[in-house]
Amino acid sequence: MIDVIFFGKTYYFIFFANFAVYSWAIYQIAFSTQTTIMKPLQAKLSKYTAPQEAKAAGVYPYFRAISSEQDPEVTINGKRVLMFGSNCYTGLVNDPRIKEAAINAIKKYGTGCAGSPFLNGTLDLHKQLEARIAEYIGKEDVMIYSTGFGVNLGVVSTLTGREDYILWDEQDHASIIEGRRLSFSQSLKYKHNDMESLEKQLMKCDPNKIKLIVTDGVFSMEGDVANLPGIVELAKKYNATVMVDEAHSIGVFGEGGRGVCNHFGVTDDVDLVMGTFSKSFASLGGFIATDKEITNFLRHHSRSYIFTASITPASTAAALKAIDLMIEEPERQENLWKLTNRALDGFRSRGFEIGNTSTPIIPLYIRDNFKTFAITRDLLEEGIFVNPVVSPAVAPQDTLIRFSLMATHTPAQVDEALEKITKVFKKYGIIE
Secondary structure: OOOOOOOOHHHHHHHHHHHHHHHHHHHHHHHHHHHHOOOHHHHHHOOOOHHHHHHHOOOOOOOOOOOOOOOOEEEEOOEEEEEOOOOOOOOOOOOHHHHHHHHHHHHHHOOOOOOOOOOOOOOHHHHHHHHHHHHHHOOOEEEEEOOHHHHHHHHHOOOOOOOOEEEEEOOOOHHHHHHHHHOOOEEEEEOOOOHHHHHHHHHOOOOOOOEEEEEEOEOOOOOOEOOHHHHHHHHHHOOOEEEEEOOOOOOOOOHHHOOHHHHHOOOOOOOEEEEEOOOOOOOOOEEEEEOHHHHHHHHHHOHHHHOOOOOOHHHHHHHHHHHHHHHHOHHHHHHHHHHHHHHHHHHHHOOOOOOOOOOOEEEEEOOOHHHHHHHHHHHHHOOEEOEEEOOOOOOHHHOEEEEEOOOOOOHHHHHHHHHHHHHHHHHOOOOO
16 A cells, blocks of 8 residues: 555555556557447448358358369369369360460560550550451451450440430340440340340330340350340341340351351341450450441440450460461361250250250259259269359349350260269259
C-alpha cells in the first residue's frame, strides 16, 4: 500500500496511474470491436456460404487444379483423369505446331502488347489474323477482341439505341445477356429456339426501328443447335438484323469447321458472326465478322474493345495456325462427329436424359443440385472429369452434368467414360 500523505501527491499518482490503465483498457475494447464489426459490403457478402457448405459436405466441384496439358487425358493430384470437360472441340490445344507458332511469335513480338488496339496495341500480326478470319468466315471485315465475352459485351451493348430493340433467346450465353443489360435498347426475350415466340416479339417492334436478333449458334449448356433458317426467314420478313454467336460451333459444323451459319448456308443472311479463340482455335480472344460499316462504328465506340489490351502475340499466332489446321485436316472434324455419335447413342441406349442435343456437348440431366455435385466428385474419383451445371446457371429442376468431346479422344476413352458414368448415375438412382 502506497502512503497517501505528502500533500496528496501520492494520491494523485495513483489516480493518474489508474486512469492510464482504464484508458488503455477502453482503447483495447474499442479496437477489438472495430476489427470485428464488418462494413456493409462484407456483412452482406458474408451471408453467401454456398461454397463453404459444399466444401464441408465434400462435394465442392470447382477450381480443380490440372498439372498437365489439356489433352483427352490430364493429371490431377498425380492421378490420370480422362478429360470430358474441355471446350477445345478440335483437340488442337496441345498440338506441337500450335505451340511452335506461339513460341515464334513471342520471340519476335514479346509476351504482350501493353495497350489496346485503339492506341498502341495493334500488331501487323493482328491485321493478318483479322484478314484471315474474314476470308475464312466469308465476311467483309473482322475485329479482334481480347476475349469472346468481351466481343458480346462490346457489340451487343453498342450497336443499338434507346428506341431500338434487342431480341434474344432465353438460353443465350451470359455474355450476350450482359451486353443486353448494358444497352439502352428495349429488350425482348423469346422462348428457347421457338420461332413462334420470336415472331410475336418482332410484331411488338416499331417497324422503322432497328431490331437486333442475337442467338447462340450452338447453345453451350444444352448442346442443341439454333434454328438459323427460321431466324433468317423472320429477319427478312421484319427487316431485322441477325447476330450469331459461333463460339461452340466453329470447328464442329460447316466446311472446314466454319460453323453453323456455313452449315445452314445462311452466312450471307447473318449480319454479324461472333467467334472465340478459346475453344476450337486453341488460344484466347474473340472476334466479330461483319461488314465495314459496322466495324467502323464498333472500332470507335465499343468500350470492351477500346479500353482493353490486345490479345497477346502468342494467342494471335496460335489462332492463325489453328485456322490452317482446321482446313487442312478435315479428318479431325470427321473423327469428332464419329465420337459424338458414339457417345450420343451410348447415353441414349443406357437410359440417360440428354435433351435435344445433337452436338459434342451432351447434357446429362440430374435435376438436383446436391446430386450433381456428388456425382461430379464421384466421377473424378473414377478418373472422369466432367463439369457440373447447377442453379442459378440453370433452373434448379434442370441441373446437369456437361459432357463434351474433343476430336482427339479415342473410341476406347469414350467407352470407358460411358461405363463409369453409367455406374455412378445408377448409384444415385438417376438411371435404372
